[in-house]
Amino acid sequence: MKNLRLKAARAAKDLSQQALADLVGVSRQTINGIEKGSYNPTIRLCIAICKALDKTLDELFWEE
Amino acid sequence: MNVNLYHALGFAAGIIVTLLVCLLVRCLWLGKLRVRSEYDERQKAAQGVAYRNAFWTVVGYMLLGWLLNLFGVELSASPIFLFAGVVLGILVYVVSCIVLDAYMGLNENPRWWVVVTAVLAAVNLVCALCNIHNGAVWTANLLCGLLLVAVLITFCVRALLRPNREEDEE
Structure with missing residues (x-):
């Protein structure tokens, strides 16, 4: 399932996938995979992304 | 005579190569070339x-x-x-x-x-x-x-x- 909230949060910060990837220390393809829903990140990476985007885990990764 | 010369050259080349390998391993070990x-x-x-x-x-x-x-x-x-x-x-x-x-x-x-x-x-x-x-x-x-x-x-x-x-x- 696509993670549109992550994509929106990244766009709100005016970050490209590559910029966010550099911030959290992963490849661009990994960020792309998370947004597309083809890769399920570890909690460590989720936290790093949340810190980079100033969001909580619930806001970005919790499914209603 | 020539045989002795070649033997000496081969021996010297062996020592030089060994020293180079040791130097490389040492550099790698210390992380300089890692x-x-x-x-x-x-x-x-x-x-x-x-x-x-x-x-x-x-x-x-x-x-x-x-x-x-x-x-x-x-x-x-x-x-x-x-x-x-x-x-x-x-x-x-x-x-x-x-x-x-x-x-x-x-x-x-x-x-x-x-x-x-x-x-x-x-x-x-x-x-x-x-x-x-x-x-x-x-x-x-x-x-x-x-x-x-x-x-x-x-x-x-x-x-x-x-x-x-x-x-x-x-």
Whole structure:
């Protein structure tokens, strides 16, 4: 399932996938995979992304 | 006299090479020349998948050799057949990694890698051509050259098929 909230949060910060990837220390393809829903990140990476985007885990990764 | 001279030169060359190797190992040990690829968590998981693909490919290849042996084909006992199995395993591993975007580390320069691989492929293929000229067709040089060419082609095709780097949807 696509993670549109992550994509929106990244766009709100005016970050490209590559910029966010550099911030959290992963490849661009990994960020792309998370947004597309083809890769399920570890909690460590989720936290790093949340810190980079100033969001909580619930806001970005919790499914209603 | 000449024999003694050559012996002395060989001895000196051995010592020099040993010193160079020791120096290289020392530098590597101290981390001065350390070049370690860094992979993220997705890439490490993808490399596991690639390793599994390569493992089962080699198992299948060995089974094929065993079947050929059962039917009286002595090919499976030749060293080049065994070496081809290793090359096949490496090929499957590398191609799988490239397709899954897990081959190049985060700190690696793809252009440098392409140049080095192309040079190595050329050297191996030239050696293979010399071997073919001397009557030996299937050699380790030929297999390594073909392996490197196949890896290069896969890498280039993958790079061409990949959408724009800043494009979100891949």
